Amino acid sequence: KKIVAALAALAIGATALIAPAQAQDKKYTIALVPGLTTDGFYITMRKGAQAAADALGVTLVFQGAPDFNPVTQVPVLDAVIAKKPDAILIAPTDKVQLVEPLRKANDAGIPVITVDTFIGSGVYQTGAGDADFPLSYIASDNILGGEIAARALATAIGDKGKVYVSNVKPGISTTDQREVGFKKEMAANHPGITVLETQFNDNDANKAASQLQAVFARNPDLVGVFGANLFSALGAANGVQQAGQTGTVKVVAFDAPTSIVDNINTGLVDVAIAQHPAEIGYFGVVSAYAHLTGNSIPVSIGTGFTIMDKSNIADPNISKYLYSE
Numbered sequence: 001k002k003i004v005a006a007l008a009a010l011a012i013g014a015t016a017l018i019a020p021a022q023a024q025d026k027k028y029t030i031a032l033v034p035g036l037t038t039d040g041f042y043i044t045m046r047k048g049a050q051a052a053a054d055a056l057g058v059t060l061v062f063q064g065a066p067d068f069n070p071v072t073q074v075p076v077l078d079a080v081i082a083k084k085p086d087a088i089l090i091a092p093t094d095k096v097q098l099v100e101p102l103r104k105a106n107d108a109g110i111p112v113i114t115v116d117t118f119i120g121s122g123v124y125q126t127g128a129g130d131a132d133f134p135l136s137y138i139a140s141d142n143i144l145g146g147e148i149a150a151r152a153l154a155t156a157i158g159d160k161g162k163v164y165v166s167n168v169k170p171g172i173s174t175t176d177q178r179e180v181g182f183k184k185e186m187a188a189n190h191p192g193i194t195v196l197e198t199q200f201n202d203n204d205a206n207k208a209a210s211q212l213q214a215v216f217a218r219n220p221d222l223v224g225v226f227g228a229n230l231f232s233a234l235g236a237a238n239g240v241q242q243a244g245q246t247g248t249v250k251v252v253a254f255d256a257p258t259s260i261v262d263n264i265n266t267g268l269v270d271v272a273i274a275q276h277p278a279e280i281g282y283f284g285v286v287s288a289y290a291h292l293t294g295n296s297i298p299v300s301i302g303t304g305f306t307i308m309d310k311s312n313i314a315d316p317n318i319s320k321y322l323y324s325e
């Protein structure tokens with residue numbers, strides 16, 4: 001019996017020794033397809049992904065489209081699939097339109113993890129629905145982010161008056177959820193606030209700025225705006241400035257490009273809600289690697305927020321969450 005037990009222990013020991021060595025021999029390539037390439041949010045995500053890739057000896061390929069649009073993202077994805085990476089991390093630019101293109105990757109045996117945005121309902125590996133095949137979803141809690149934005153804007157405007165959401169376009173999981181969270185919080189806890197119709201800017205800051213001025217022209221008693229992503233927020237803030245309403249029309253911004261610091265310091269933006277995109281990238285690569293080396297991974301990983309305002313923006317523990325350029 002003892003001999004059998006000893007042999008079994010040896011066998012287990014031997015596998016334990018061999019498995020990591022084999023894993024190290026294989027040089028994995030992981031592709032990261034962002035929502036778009038020229039966005040501080042995804043540039044920062046790439047840095048986090050690269051840090052994990054360096055630590056694990058993985059090759060990271062970063063390939064994306066210049067704008068946030070399924071029409072330009074799908075051909076990039078097709079090109080990435082054709083190169084047969086070991087895994088794909090992707091921020092799908094539409095929760096419906098990216099399902100079939102991503103299924104091609106899955107059918108080709110390439111594991112898919114979505115980062116930042118999701119497809120379908122974002123609840124994966126349930127056996128229900130036709131879009132639950134990705135292995136994991138790694139992102140901010142965007143409903144919560146919208147609620148935080150609503151509370152911040154309510155505080156800034158003394159809990160009363162007209163506000164609206166400057167948003168990208170319907171169908172993007174993240175920004176849809178931020179709007180849902182924002183409206184839910186306003187309806188539940190801020191009866192003195194009227195939320196006007198959402199303005200969709202197609203991720204174009206200039207369009208968001210013009211829309212701010214048009215909404216203000218129709219509603220001279222406008223007191224606040226929630227910019228639901230980086231370009232929506234910067235555009236809305238520029239619109240407030242161009243309308244000569246700095247400090248009168250309050251701005252709560254989702255995302256934290258470096259230019260937000262000036263906007264906060266001059267009082268143009270009251271609060272910025274920074275996501276932690278480097279963490280999303282880091283844990284994306286670690287999760288893909290864990291899966292490729294035979295380990296199970298969480299079906300979802302949530303990353304946090306850092307709330308920035310005039311009182312804390314100079315603190316390095318806060319400003320370290322500003323996005324890279």
Ligand code: T6T
Nearest residue numbers: 039041116174229230231255
């Ligand atoms: O807000 C981020 C990201 O979370 C969203 O999905 C799309 O817009 C950003 O990239 C900011 O521009």
